[in-house]
Amino acid sequence: MRAAVLREAGRLVVEEVPRPEPEPGELLVRVRDCGICGSDLHAAATLPSGTVMGHEFAGEVAGLGAGVSGWQVGEPVVALPYMACGKCAACLAGDGIRCAAVRSLGLGDLPGAYAEYVRVQPASCLRIPERVGFRAAALVEPLAVALHGVRMAPVGAGTPCLVMGGGPIGLTTLLWCRAAGATVVVSEPAEGRAALARRLGAAATVHPGREHAGSRLQALTGRDPEAVFECVGVRGTLNDALAQAGVRATVVVLGVCFGADEIVPGLAVLKELVVRFALGYAKSEFAAALAALEERRLDVDPLVTDVVGVEDAPRAFEALTRPTAQGKVLIEF
Ligand SMILES: [Zn+2]
Ligand SMILES: [Zn+2]
Numbered sequence: 001m002r003a004a005v006l007r008e009a010g011r012l013v014v015e016e017v018p019r020p021e022p023e024p025g026e027l028l029v030r031v032r033d034c035g036i037c038g039s040d041l042h043a044a045a046t047l048p049s050g051t052v053m054g055h056e057f058a059g060e061v062a063g064l065g066a067g068v069s070g071w072q073v074g075e076p077v078v079a080l081p082y083m084a085c086g087k088c089a090a091c092l093a094g095d096g097i098r099c100a101a102v103r104s105l106g107l108g109d110l111p112g113a114y115a116e117y118v119r120v121q122p123a124s125c126l127r128i129p130e131r132v133g134f135r136a137a138a139l140v141e142p143l144a145v146a147l148h149g150v151r152m153a154p155v156g157a158g159t160p161c162l163v164m165g166g167g168p169i170g171l172t173t174l175l176w177c178r179a180a181g182a183t184v185v186v187s188e189p190a191e192g193r194a195a196l197a198r199r200l201g202a203a204a205t206v207h208p209g210r211e212h213a214g215s216r217l218q219a220l221t222g223r224d225p226e227a228v229f230e231c232v233g234v235r236g237t238l239n240d241a242l243a244q245a246g247v248r249a250t251v252v253v254l255g256v257c258f259g260a261d262e263i264v265p266g267l268a269v270l271k272e273l274v275v276r277f278a279l280g281y282a283k284s285e286f287a288a289a290l291a292a293l294e295e296r297r298l299d300v301d302p303l304v305t306d307v308v309g310v311e312d313a314p315r316a317f318e319a320l321t322r323p324t325a326q327g328k329v330l331i332e333f
Pocket of ligand 2: 087089
C-alpha cells in the first residue's frame, strides 16, 4: 500500500509499504481521509525515521481480526487514535487516553493513517452516520479536542469569547463557541487564516501584534472576555491570555508549549481567573462531534481548505510549516 513515511529531517516520503493485517481483537480500516495535524508537524522533529503519522482519520472497515464481532466490512468508521487496555477505570469511563497501557496511533507507538490502511481497536471506533461524509468525519478528532476545551468554560448565548490563534484548533474552538451562541473575537496574525475565521462566524479578527483583542470584544459587546481559549502554545501566549481575560473569566489552555515560559501570577490573582489546561477528549466527545455534524449544527466545510492525494502529501506537509491561509489539510485516499 502507499504511505507517507516520516524520513530524515522531518520530511515525508511516499513509499510502498506492506499492507497491515488486523491482529486478534483489531479492525483494519481502509483510510479515506486523514488530516495533517499541528502535532504531527512538531512530532516530525523527534519521531524516528520510518514512522507513519496520522491520527485524524475516517474510513471504512476493511477487515476483522480474530474474535471481533459487531462490525461489517464496508461500514464507515472513525476511531479514537489509540489502543488501550479496555479494562481499567479510565477505559471503562471512555477516557482511554488516561489508560496506563495506552498506545497512540500515528505518534510513534502504532502506525497511523498517512497510509491506505490502518489497524484500530473496535472499542475506539464509532460508526459514521449516513449524512456525514468522510472529509467531515476526518475533522471529528480536532472537533473533539476543541469541544473538550470549550466545555471547561462557561460558554453560552452571548458570552464574549476570545480565541487566540486561527489554526485548526482555534477554528474548531470558534465553531463550538458559535454553536453555543457566543460572540467570538479571534486573534491571528496570518490574514488568510483570519479571513477563514470570519467566514466561520468570528464577529471580528485582530492581529495580535497590532490590536488588543480584549478591547475589540469590549467594543463589540460592552463586556470583557469571559472565556479565553489559548490555541497557540508558544512562549508568552499564556501570559497574554491572562492579561486579556476579564474579571473572574476562565482561561482554557489548548496550545501545547513544552518550553519554559513566564507568567505574572498577579494578573490572574487580581482578576480571580480560573485557568484550565485541556488535553484530548473522551469517547463521548467524539460521539458529540459526530452528532453535531449529523444534525448540521456545525458547518465545517469551509474549514477544509486543501485536499491532496498521498503523492502530494509531502509538499502539503512542508507548506504547513509556514502556514498562510490553510485551515485543515486532508490527505485523501
Ligand atoms: Zn491532532
Ligand atoms: Zn485501560
